Amino acid sequence: MSKKKKQKQGYKNTSKTKSSNIWFYIIIAVFVIGAVGLVVLNNMGDEKASFDYKNQPVLGEESAPVQIVEFGDYKCPVCKTFNETYFPQIDKELIQTGKVQFHFMNFPFINNDSTRAAQFAEIVYKELGDETFWKFHESLYKNQPADYKYEKIDFLTEKELTERLSEFVSQEEVDRVVKAFKDGEGEKPVNEDLKVVNDLQINSTPTVYVNGKLYEGKSYEDLKKMVEEELEDAK
Template identity: 50%
Template sequence: MAKKQKKTAKKKQTSKFLYWMIGLVAVCIIGLVILANKPKDGFDFDYKDQPFLGEEAADVNIVEFGDYKCPVCKSFNQSFFPLIEKDFINTGKAKFYFMNYPFIHPVDSTRAAVFAEAVYAELGNDTFWKFHELLYEKQPDDTSKENVELNTEEFLTDTLKEVTSKENAEKVASVYKEENYQKRVDKDLSYVDTLNITGTPTIYVNGVKFEGKTYDEFREMVEKASK
């Protein structure tokens, strides 16, 4: 009788163990299915203290890495960007950020990037974007060797005077060399290194790199991200 009770108890323990194992396997399978169907998260940018266009509440964050001496960036801002502005920024669907990747010229590119960061910090977001747009507009299509001194301090200050007061422009010119503004550019460059960015313009949508070539492909990517 005792032996029979022991066998019954052992069977119950075995059954419980099998139920636990089956349950555990089921949970693992469900977890794997969820992970497999979960959208891939993009790179986690720190958007704090970065100039942007658009509404704060917009779900989609678009980032452009650019160089103020880059002729392709100039073309992007004249042809591609207005479409982004019309379809996504002005409609409240996306915010658009600009981050620096000054690499074309070791002096000119960096000087313009640091100066622009000072404009943003000292004069605010609106003045920054006016300066940003005008700076690209005034860059010649050819930014090769004969133009190595294009982004001089005088040129940048005079350009800024076209979108703000003389006093504001001179204020920025007097402080832009401070360490803090270089640190802002260095922060952007840390992303460049981490993400292995090799050229400009390079675009990210919610932290995911845009790999397409046409605006239709870009629009589709942003619309998917907004859902």
């Protein structure tokens, strides 16, 4: 295991410090360095992570030779930027062309409502499938407040999550998801994601892996190049 490098960007887990002011300055620093840049902590060196993709939300063809995994938090503003800036290019050029399967895993660390949203989303995936999950996923980031004071506002409430889901499914389906959520059925899959987070020593969001290799680039072009290298190796 290689030594950890100092992170330049991304929303970092600083759970050892509970001060709201410290959280605020961390976020400001992130965006000063570059909100649209994506650099994640080097915690794997040349090692390859092994993922169980079977029970994760997925986009793309089963035959795609490259697997991308994003670890995210629905309360993370940099994840919102990734979803709105990078992901449309990934979808158009890599997923829709059959080159990549894209998976999402939870790293909810910012606040209690991060965990609530992750558990709710896992149930949406389990009960209603991939298509509905990705609509819900996109809606959560799209509706993330631009100016919230981080830990001070608990905006991913059960009411908010239910309203987001109600945008594109029936009331019967909403009720099914809410019941499963109240029964605690989202806890296990989120805890399983967190075990992977801990095993890989991930401490920031978004963190991205390509065929088990940590992505450390600064742009979409860097990510695309990494995918192309993996495609070449797969020939």
